[in-house]
Amino acid sequence: xxxxxxxxxxxxDGRALPQPYSYRQTxxxxxxxxxxxxWADVTDEEWRSxxxxxxxxxxxVAQLRGVLGDLVDERFYAxxxxxxxxxxxxxxxxxxxxxxxxxxSVPAEGAGSLxxxxxxxxxRLYMLPVLSDRRVQWTSHPHATRDSLHEHEMWAVExxxxxxxxxxxxxxxxxxxxxxxHCTRMDLVGNSTPQVDKLKFVAKPDAxxxxxxxxxxxxxxxxxxxxxGGDVANLPWPRLESFVAALLEIDNIKDIRLASKALMGLxxxxxxxxxxxxxxxLAGVARERGVGLAIHTHVNAAQSVTPLVAEAAxxxxxxxxxxxxxxxxxxxxxxxxxxxxLDLSFAxxxxxxxxxxxxxxxDMIPGAEHWRLSVWEAQALQHGIMGYLPGFATPRIVCDxxxxxKRWVHQVxxxxxxxxxxxxxxxxxxxxxxxxxxxxxxxxxxxxPIYTLPAAGQDWWTRHAADAAVHADPSRGVHS
Ligand code: SF4
Numbered sequence: 001x002x003x004x005x006x007x008x009x010x011x012x013d014g015r016a017l018p019q020p021y022s023y024r025q026t027x028x029x030x031x032x033x034x035x036x037x038x039w040a041d042v043t044d045e046e047w048r049s050x051x052x053x054x055x056x057x058x059x060x061v062a063q064l065r066g067v068l069g070d071l072v073d074e075r076f077y078a079x080x081x082x083x084x085x086x087x088x089x090x091x092x093x094x095x096x097x098x099x100x101x102x103x104x105s106v107p108a109e110g111a112g113s114l115x116x117x118x119x120x121x122x123x124r125l126y127m128l129p130v131l132s133d134r135r136v137q138w139t140s141h142p143h144a145t146r147d148s149l150h151e152h153e154m155w156a157v158e159x160x161x162x163x164x165x166x167x168x169x170x171x172x173x174x175x176x177x178x179x180x181x182h183c184t185r186m187d188l189v190g191n192s193t194p195q196v197d198k199l200k201f202v203a204k205p206d207a208x209x210x211x212x213x214x215x216x217x218x219x220x221x222x223x224x225x226x227x228x229g230g231d232v233a234n235l236p237w238p239r240l241e242s243f244v245a246a247l248l249e250i251d252n253i254k255d256i257r258l259a260s261k262a263l264m265g266l267x268x269x270x271x272x273x274x275x276x277x278x279x280x281x282l283a284g285v286a287r288e289r290g291v292g293l294a295i296h297t298h299v300n301a302a303q304s305v306t307p308l309v310a311e312a313a314x315x316x317x318x319x320x321x322x323x324x325x326x327x328x329x330x331x332x333x334x335x336x337x338x339x340x341x342l343d344l345s346f347a348x349x350x351x352x353x354x355x356x357x358x359x360x361x362x363d364m365i366p367g368a369e370h371w372r373l374s375v376w377e378a379q380a381l382q383h384g385i386m387g388y389l390p391g392f393a394t395p396r397i398v399c400d401x402x403x404x405x406k407r408w409v410h411q412v413x414x415x416x417x418x419x420x421x422x423x424x425x426x427x428x429x430x431x432x433x434x435x436x437x438x439x440x441x442x443x444x445x446x447x448x449p450i451y452t453l454p455a456a457g458q459d460w461w462t463r464h465a466a467d468a469a470v471h472a473d474p475s476r477g478v479h480s
Pocket of ligand 1: 175176184229
């Protein structure tokens with residue numbers, strides 16, 4: 001009789017060894033928002049309303065206090081106020097849907113009972129950063145810059161980044177329904193903070209969108225448009241629909257991806273009749289013309305995948321979009337273990353039909369060092385998550401290397417572990433290198449967080465940090 005693999009393992013040593021990760025099906029949960037005093041009387045109907053969600057977003061400490069009351073203590077509120085005043089690169093904006101996923105399984109039992117759960121919570125850690133989260137030394141890497149991917153330098157027309165040969169990023173608007181503390185577009189997106197005066201688009205919105213479309217009509221080499229911002233959920237639907245409809249009329253465009261974290265942060269938006277019907281119209285045209293119309297969302301923690309998020313994803317599939325994919329960001333304390341990454345990936349795939357597509361390493365923006373991981377840590381995580389998910393749904397962990405673009409973390413060309421400097425190469429010219437004969441032969445650098453380096457590497461950076469900071473961002477640093 002043929003023995004199974006499990007039987008063979010047991011026969012070998014008398015017991016089955018545990019796998020490093022145990023797969024289990026976990027039902028999605030919508031936490032009860034009525035556990036928060038400020039929402040004790042909010043009805044199901046109100047909660048499902050996109051208008052109610054938008055008009056009850058939390059934008060400041062007073063409004064947060066109005067929801068949570070004394071379930072978190074004064075220490076937390078003071079810590080949050082200190083971060084806003086001294087460090088935050090993004091202003092506060094939390095739809096109730098997102099706030100409700102913080103500390104989802106801790107009973108609210110009276111004054112202060114949620115304080116520690118809030119401090120430790122994965123969603124809180126990146127959506128509601130407090131000053132004590134951040135590192136005191138090496139708060140920012142000396143090479144951190146406001147536009148760390150140099151997207152503005154690569155604008156072909158205002159807001160249209162042409163970095164890769166065949167694809168472009170169209171930043172339609174600079175706002176989102178939610179603001180993430182680690183936003184890589186912190187230079188442009190959201191309201192100014194005490195630390196950061198945001199860049200403003202110069203041209204009027206309609207004129208910018210017209211210029212983008214004109215550029216794409218005269219660029220037959222471009223086949224793929226990421227329609228982003230900001231978040232497209234903040235564009236009035238008729239304007240988004242007319243932009244995408246115009247893209248669908250350009251013969252060379254074969255893939256259109258709509259970027260919306262709101263599919264998770266404000267799923268109520270994507271469940272509105274106007275949006276569902278409009279997506280069905282666009283998806284019908286896309287199908288006729290052989291264009292892949294997909295939604296890309298941004299989920300970083302398994303608890304964010306609630307039944308409402310799954311419902312919104314299903315609504316988009318029913319409307320006819322080809323796929324809903326997730327592009328999360330790898331961050332310390334939030335999703336920095338094999339278990340957390342796989343739990344999230346299975347919640348997305350099994351629970352909501354969302355494809356776990358990418359995890360980006362957190363970009364080198366100011367104030368992000370406590371979130372960022374080293375390349376070697378990302379490589380270990382990529383190794384650890386292989387083999388559990390179907391191959392097509394195994395997320396790739398990528399490093400978005402300045403002036404290069406996305407590289408799988410194992411594609412590093414050289415790596416100085418002592419100084420935490422990785423060197424990367426590329427095989428195409430960006431839009432600003434058309435006459436650069438060395439663009440494909442030079443190496444490009446990415447930097448590990450300094451506090452993760454051995455002592456000799458930290459000493460080296462202590463001696464060289466000032467030079468590096470000037471070199472990185474001579475004219476546009478965050479206010480000191
Ligand atoms: S949703 Fe995306 S663009 Fe908006 S703040 Fe978050 S990371 Fe930035």
